[in-house]
Amino acid sequence: RQILVPTDPTAPPVVFHYIPWFGSAAYYGMDPYKFMFECRDKYGDVFTFILLGRRMTVALGPKGNNLSLGGKVSHVSAEDAYTHLTTPVFGKGVVYDCPNDMLMQQKKFIKHGLTTEALQSYAELMPAECQEYFAKELKLSKQNPGPKTVDVLHMMAQLIVLTASRTLQGKEIRDNLSVRFAKLLEDLDKGFTPLNMMFPNLPLPSYRRRDAAQKEMSDFYMSIMAKRRTGEHDHENDMIQALQGSVYRNGTPLTDRDVAHMMIALLMAGQHTSSATSSWFLLHLAHDQDIQQRLYQEQVDNFGNPDGTFRPMTFEDTKKLPIMDSCIRETLRLHAPIHSILRKVLQPIVVPQSLAAPSENVSYVIPKGHIIVAAPGVSQMDPKIWEKAGSWNPLRWLVDGGIAKTANEQYQAGEKVDYGFGAVSKGTESPYQPFGAGRHRCVGEQFAYLQLTLVIGEIVRNFKLTAAQKAIPETNYQTMIVLPLDPKINLEARV
Ligand code: HEM
Incomplete structure (x- = not known):
């Protein structure tokens, strides 16, 4: 491989490729991290590669993350990078199908909906969904302990949709899950793939099913709202309730x-991210009996009754579990569900000399029209930043047996986020960003932590996990979310 010398000396180096339009599509598509680590060795932290005719400029490391995630609205646009993928799935008028300022207000409405009261009620509702699933689907109990080999991704996809629909999404969604809703979700999923990202409109049946499912699902939510207005349906602390009646600053109501x-959009944003994270988490637990025992012991110490049963966790309890918390952090470090965060460059971006200096006096400039790619997963697995970067070691997050404030808490308090090992975050310049950073940062982090803590807690209380495969499975990068490939674990009911 050699560097193709770009005509413009200030343009970032272009990754060598044989076929002009196709570019590095195969290599990037198969294993984006391997590709990016290799390119970093050859070209430095900033480089451009060709992806089916598009010019993608990757900026790596904490400073690279900052360049894109901390970029000004006038310079980088998420909506221009994502809308052709997301609008057919979410629907029109929201998220990336509206000006950025409206998205920012929509995110505020969502934040206001995630009140402490709502989260407390979610904590009460989720364990019952898990128990019902264990009894009906796994059919494991003290009388019939197993072991049983399960496809952990399938199991977690179900547990995540059951618990999210019962709480955030609303009771009516939960009640219709097995009737029609699951099929609609599947059709939407099949329209939310890298193929859809690259080719928004193809005359394929999956595209037609995506469009039909979007309309039916959207109509279903509308019918829920109509029925609630007539008093025909009850509501709880769900997000439909919170969003109805929200009004934009200019007086226009949603x-x-x-x-x-x-x-x-919320359903799609939370479903695969959280099922992937919990699956990886359980796979690691099955392969690490020491951590599994510590996690179980944490449940016993905090919630165990003398008769061997457990008292329920409250929302407040979920924030005080150092082992659980560090397991989630560590899983997100090694398996960030989103490997590439994209923005369209609206105005040329000058790359700071400290990030990449092709010669002594020339700085790179990322041209308008490129897609700038942030890949926090690269800095999260960088051996220059983390000790034994490739191994899953939740204990690295523990400070004197306790855990520092969560990144979210530090972030919310406007504090510097300190990850140890000299890895410090300054706002959008950070080596650890599984939830992104800046204006597009995830609003679902708190909900995701609550859901993961409760669902995994329920699993660990009830089952002993053992490995069903020789090693942690390979990663599947063919989907939008980083998933484990054909992942299996053994479950055995604790007696
Ligand atoms: C944004 C990750 C769960 C809703 C993001 C972003 C990341 C992310 C990396 C930034 C995307 C970008 O900058 O382009 C995750 C992970 C999750 C998770 C790792 C779970 C482990 C959730 C959940 C919800 C949610 C449960 C909803 C309840 C959103 C929303 C955005 C977002 C609304 C904002 C998009 C924007 O402003 O452009 N998430 N997410 N996420 N996420 Fe999450």
């Missing part, structure tokens, strides 16, 4: 259609 589309 329409029912807007709410429906935001609910679909």
Whole structure:
């Protein structure tokens, strides 16, 4: 391989490729991390590669993350990078199908919906869903302990959709899950793939099914809102309830259609990210009996009754579990569900000399029209930043047996986020960003932590996990979310 010398001396180096339009699509698509680590060795932290005709400029490391995630709205646009993928799935008028300022207000509405009261009620509802699943689907109990080999991704996808629909999404969604909703979600999923990202409109059946599912799902949410208005349906502390009645700063209210589309967006944003994270988490537990025992002991110490049963966890309890918390952090470090965060470059971006200096006096400039790619997963697995970067070691996060404030808590308090090992975050310049950073940062982090803590807690209380495969499975990068490939574990009911 050799560097193709770009005509413009200030343009970042272009990754060598044989076929002009195709570029590095195969290599990047198969294993984006291997590709990016290798390119970093050859070209430095900033380089451009060709992906099916598009010019993608990757900026790596904490400073690279900052360049894209901390970029000004006038310079980088998420909506221009994502809308052709997301709008057919979420629907029109929200998220990336509206000006950025409206998305920022929609995110505020969502934040306001995630009140302490709502989260407390979610904590009460989730364990019952898990128990029902264990009894009906796993059919494991003290009388019939197993062991049983399960596809952990399948199991977690179900537990995540059951618990999210019962709480955030609303009771009516939960009640219709097995009737029609699951099929619609599947059709939407099949329209949310790298193929859809690259080719927004192809005359394929999956694209037609995606569009039909979007309409039916959106209509279903609308019918829920209509029935609630007539008093035919009850509501709880769910997000439909929170969003209905929200009004933009200019006085325009969210329409029912807007709410429906935001609910679909939330469903899609949380489903695969959290099922992937929990699957990786359980796979590691099955392969690490020491951590599994510590996690179980944490449940016994905090919630165990003398008769061997457990008292329920409250929302407040979930924030005080250092082993659980560090396991989630560590899983997200090694398996960030989103490997590439994209923005379209609207105005040329000058790359600071400290990030990449092709010669003594020339700085790179990322041209308008490129897609700038942030890959926090690269700095999260960088051996220059983390000790034994490739191994899953939750204990690295523990400070004197306790855990430092969560990144989210530090972030919310406007404090410097300190990850230990000299890895310090300054706002958007950070080596650890599984939830992104800056204006597009995840609003679902708190909900995700609550859900993961409760669902995994329920699993660990009830089952002993053992490995069903020789090693942690390979990663599947063919989907939008980083998933384990054909992952299996053994479950055995604790007696
Ligand atoms: C944004 C990760 C769960 C809703 C993001 C971003 C990341 C992310 C990396 C930034 C995307 C970008 O900058 O382009 C995760 C992970 C999750 C998770 C790792 C779980 C482990 C959730 C959940 C919800 C959610 C449960 C909803 C309840 C959102 C929303 C955005 C977002 C609304 C904002 C998009 C924007 O402003 O452009 N998430 N997410 N996420 N996430 Fe999450």
